[in-house]
Amino acid sequence: MIVYHASKKGFIKDVFNGNIADEIDHAFVTHLGRHTSPNEVLSWKNSMMHMYKVINTPDIPDTSSIAIEYQIPLTSKRIDFIISGLDEKQKGNIVIIELKQWEQAQLSNKSGIIKTRFQHGESEVAHPSYQAWSYAYMLTNYNETIREQEIMLSPCAFLHNYQPDNVITDICYTEYIRKAPVFLKNDAQKLQDFIKQRIKFGAKDDIIWLIDKGKLRPSKQLADTLDSMLHGNQEFVLLDDQKVVYETALKMARDSVTGKKQVLIVKGGPGTGKSVVAINLLTQLTKEGLVAQYVSKNAAPRDVYTVKLSGSFRKGFINNLFVGSGSFIDTQENIFDALIVDEAHRLNMKSGLYSNLGENQILKIIHAAKFSVFFVDDRQKVHIKDIGSQRNIEKFAHSCDAITHSVKLSSQFRCNGSDGYLSWLDNTLQITETANIRLSSEDYDFRIFSSPNELFETIKAKNKINNRARVVAGYCWDWNSKKDPTHFDIVIPEHNFKKRWNLNSDKNLWIIGDDSVNEIGCIHTCQGLELDYIGVIVGKDMIYKNNRIVTDVTQRSKHDQSVKGFKSLLKTHKEQALQDADEIIKNTYRTLMTRGSKGCYVYFCDPAIAEHFMNQLQPLHKEKKEIRIEPEINNDVKYIDFLPLYSAKAACGYFGEGEIVDELGWIRVEGMGKLNRNMYVVQAVGHSMEPTIHDGDYCVFRSNPAGSRQGKIVLAQHHNFYDANYAGGYSIKTYISKKKYNENGNWMHEEIALEPQNPNYNPIIINEENAEDFRIVGEFVGIVKLND
Incomplete structure (x- = not known):
């Protein structure tokens, strides 16, 4: 996941204007739904100024790409600074830079480990060169695009406050420094040369963007x-x-x-x-x-x-x-x-x-x-x-x-590498209050199903990929099939759902069995192991009532050994017994819901708890989220692969009145034929053109189109008429012309209607009296598709 992304020119501008820390923090909120710590913001201000000095040279192309706080796929680890472009042989190159504000360190007698002091005191951590090298290794290991396009990764570390000594570069770290050079306070020129050797030209296709959206290799099990x-x-x-x-x-x-x-x-x-x-x-x-x-x-x-x-x-x-x-x-x-x-x-x-x-x-x-x-x-x-x-x-x-x-x-390597998912889960299960109140689909693929059959079929479809998807359940149903294989165990009558617990013949190998996807596992057959996708059926032992998660151990199967002895304890130590049972039930579902490295799909037997979980999910807005807007791009791809994004006001001014306006950015456009300078993108607002155009869609328009506009969708500018969707005199509507013969026998417009497609909205009527107040400035070409 890319948090902050810009061209070198854009990065230089953000640092020079003093905006870089705010831009990164804003990107954090956009992508991760939270602000980062004040200390991290301060570190950005300091470290990015040093990187500004290093790359502010004409020898490093302005069109090279910068990424800050890039999250390595399927992990929670973030790379501090990346710069990408082409080397002298026109090969893709990425320089990975681990930034540190350290001023001193001490040797450790452990391989690849060094001691340094933080606010809380001295700690042992991975040597910065090991850290940079390991991040490059992980990125290569997870990303298929890097291998297919033969992109070279060059890791290094930059300790911009660190005076040279015999510690950070001690001979015991030679193995890792050779893999990822370490640059200290007086080495800014050396770091610049390191980058210059690898980044000679900007790339036509943004390499960082290609990698971030590239195909991931299957994670190792x-x-x-x-x-x-x-x-x-x-x-x-x-x-x-x-x-x-x-x-x-x-x-x-x-x-x-x-x-x-x-x-x-x-x-x-x-x-x-x-x-x-x-x-x-x-x-x-x-x-x-x-x-x-x-x-x-x-x-x-x-x-x-x-x-x-x-x-x-x-x-x-x-x-x-x-x-x-x-x-x-x-x-x-x-x-x-x-x-x-x-x-x-x-x-x-x-x-x-x-x-x-x-x-x-x-x-x-x-x-x-x-x-x-x-x-x-x-x-x-x-x-x-x-x-x-x-x-x-x-x-x-x-x-x-x-x-x-x-x-x-503490670092997360499951659940899509999302630390936020675990915190959200603890908060939603009311185990521990955390700041993660809402879960975004960017964090983790968590879905709630209204039918156990749909859940089961979805997991079976996922399992066809590599046999790494299974359904599990809380132990709320007796294991009847253990004695009689013809019996069903997990039965949910209202959905006509009937399945069996994992067969005795598979025993503890259920999670890797060839046909065991048709059976349902429990905590004992999956704890300590992981899958790509886990489906979880939550029984009546955990419900939602009076704004609280309520556990009921009596809903557990009588065969469940995990709560055996509870009734006896209840008689002598009621409060302790209820507390222990509550902890076991919540921990069980927490453990089940964290078995999937890529996704967790859940069916709740209690509709109230399903609604509770649903309320903790951020609404999906994929169209708005996944269309990437580049602040700057190379001139040689403008109107070839990318079109400018304008506000409706700017588009009307630029194409209707010849004004010079600034674009909001550039968007890659594919599947709409050959692009040209008369084409541009405007983001739709409101619901008047549904179902063809939805609120937030990025729409491509063509100015000065030839031929009839009849029945086509257009972008119109109008005076003396207010369209609430666009906060003023701009509309996206369907052009409908009613014509009649004039006294000379020629066709003329009797009336033009700008028609909405949504019947809940009214048309805009253009006639002889107000015709001069309207201008059609663009014809709709299509909607920019989401990136796969």
């Missing part, structure tokens, strides 16, 4: 890359906080081999890459010869990983890598070098089939390993027996006298 990773191949480049967590865990694991027991707690919400970091740790520690295992309470991820690896590795090797959380009941102390616990919030007090074995799963895991890392999200507790909270892990780590460290993953 962790389960599909395990084989390659265990063979030593790099499948995922870790970004920012992922890199910090990974390197921190590696160091702690290595230190614990000969030192004191260590425990790392990694906090992170859905889609922050907990499992990706966990598997990367497993493969690296195994490669280093350490005895490491991947641990999870939920069997579904383990079984999926096992199937994906079968045929490439011995079964015994696989079984030793992926184990359940109840495997350490009688394990000797420190027998493992490292235990990597994914979905640690699902850990239980006891182990075994009947939850009657062992002392405590957290304690047993810490006891069994020299180093243990727990990936936890307290808001994914979905079972009454789940005890793996951050507080409990810290308590048991301290009881074992372990060195304990806590870090956080």
